Amino acid sequence: MRSNIVVDPIPPRVNIVYAQDQVTLPTSIQKLIDAFWESELRKGKNYIKGEVFSVKRYTLNEEGLHVTLSKTDYAHYLYTLHHHDFAKQAFSCQVIYAAAMVQTSDHHFVIGQMATHTAKANRLQFVGGGIDAIDMINDEVDLAHNVLRE
Numbered sequence: 001m002r003s004n005i006v007v008d009p010i011p012p013r014v015n016i017v018y019a020q021d022q023v024t025l026p027t028s029i030q031k032l033i034d035a036f037w038e039s040e041l042r043k044g045k046n047y048i049k050g051e052v053f054s055v056k057r058y059t060l061n062e063e064g065l066h067v068t069l070s071k072t073d074y075a076h077y078l079y080t081l082h083h084h085d086f087a088k089q090a091f092s093c094q095v096i097y098a099a100a101m102v103q104t105s106d107h108h109f110v111i112g113q114m115a116t117h118t119a120k121a122n123r124l125q126f127v128g129g130g131i132d133a134i135d136m137i138n139d140e141v142d143l144a145h146n147v148l149r150e
Contacts, residue, residue: 016131017068022072036082047078051071052073055068055095079093098129102127111126112124128146
């Protein structure tokens with residue numbers, strides 16, 4: 001049986017930094033995102049258009065993984081999730097989130113269920129979450145802080 005699972009080694013160092021900039025979208029794309037956002041709200045969704053950090057660029061080499069993030073918003077992220085063709089384009093919102101496999105003292109693993117007001121409602125996943133400004137020290141993302149906060 002053929003498997004689609006690929007296991008890559010963990011880079012020796014992971015460095016994620018915020019570029020202190022905002023994603024700038026072409027007006028035509030921003031209008032599509034805004035229209036989608038409004039349609040979701042009209043359907044009764046209780047989404048909040050908070051800040052989201054999207055991958056601007058990344059490099060992977062023998063020294064490790066270096067990722068640079070730019071700020072955007074939840075509407076941009078949600079539009080990317082719901083429009084698969086857009087997700088493959090240059091202006092899509094690609095996010096990073098930290099997660100940890102937590103084992104309890106009685107040898108069980110902690111798995112959380114995403115809330116109904118999130119983009120991935122009811123999804124099961126390990127403890128963790130999206131990058132937030134509070135997870136940054138001098139523009140560098142502290143992944144351990146993120147996991148502990150979540």
